Amino acid sequence: MNSENYILLVVNPISGDCNKSTIIASVKEEAKNRNYNFKLYETSGKKDKEAINSLIKEINPSRIVVAGGDGTISLVAQCVLGTDICLGIIPAGSANGIAVNFNLPETLLEQIEIALSDCTIKLDAVTINGRICLHIADLGLNAELINNYENSGIRGKLGYFLQSIPTLLHSESPFQFKVETEEETFEETGILLAIANGNKFGTGANINPHGKMDDGKFEILIFKNLDFIEIFKTINDQQKMSPDFVRIISTNKAKINSKRKVPFQIDGEFLGKIDEVTASIGKEKILMAVPDSFCKLQLQK
Known part of the structure; x- marks a missing residue:
């Protein structure tokens, strides 16, 4: 199956206090507008990593969009570490520290635009106690x-x-x-x-x-x-x-x-x-979609 045709949306339904149905509908619509097939996975807290890995093997997506907090983003990052699958994020948790670091905008449509954009960096992954x-x-x-x-x-x-x-x-x-x-x-x-x-x-x-x-x-x-x-x-x-x-x-x-x-x-x-x-x-990194302003800021440091 052609990986360029699939976007996988991973949603944590209980994170934060925002409406996930709006996020799901908006990402699905944008995927359709860009001629992508769309697949949804909602986390349950039970064997999510195994389920996401199984979906990646099944549909081989070119991009995974995560709607959740930092814990959900880290969970999916473990599944794409060292691969060429790009990770985009929609902050939908309680504190959203990763999104704050990237200076993501507040509006959902702008967040989706960045999550699906070609502006990417290869993030380090720190392994802490495994x-x-x-x-x-x-x-x-x-x-x-x-x-x-x-x-x-x-x-x-x-x-x-x-x-x-x-x-x-x-x-x-x-x-x-x-x-x-x-x-x-x-x-x-x-x-x-x-x-x-x-x-x-x-x-x-x-x-x-x-x-x-x-x-x-x-x-x-x-x-x-x-x-x-x-x-x-x-x-x-x-x-x-x-x-x-x-x-x-x-x-x-x-x-x-x-x-x-x-x-x-x-x-x-x-x-x-x-x-x-x-x-x-380690040597393996995570390909992440980020705002263009963040890429420029990293180059200035």
Whole structure:
């Protein structure tokens, strides 16, 4: 079957708080206008990776469009890693950190246009404890917040906001970390350790302003304290942060240990408490459709 004739739309029906039926109808209509065949898969939380891999083998799509949050995007990315299948995204989750990094527009039709466009980059995939990370993983305060959010009954950004104060009040931080890379080994105390391939959290806070998603490296950022002036800088996209606030290391391989188990998340999915992390970047990449402005921004860094 001719792969150029198929678009596979993968939808997470329960992510975020937006209307998925509108997304499905709009992508289906645009596929028809472009003379593509259209196939829909809705995730169920049970053997989704196996089902998506089976569909890829069956229809061999030239493009997969994902409508969901960061977790759904990462799930599909695992299925296309190292292939020439292009991945396009429609942000439909709670925080949408990957979409925020790409500066995707707010309107659905513009998002679909970009998801089906020829402007693409080959993204690094960071393997963290055997799982793929496209965006940001972290240990500490933010992972605690995600866990509290997942256990609450309110979705969307409001849910994150409502959980932020109790998370701060009851946080187990600070944490003691030991970081080993090929370049150096050191120990540091902090409230959060991030492993960042991307630049921004879903809130828009730019914690890794000099990071590139296609340079074969990731950044380790250890935030030492709750300095609200420095936090304000990240929210306002300021490029320079004080070394008293954050320590930054750029590398392609690292081992991280903590003296006690720390809350841990990858791309918005809480994965429990751990005391050891290994992270590395492999040679295989992910072909991703992005706005033209993002491609130009990456070239400027």
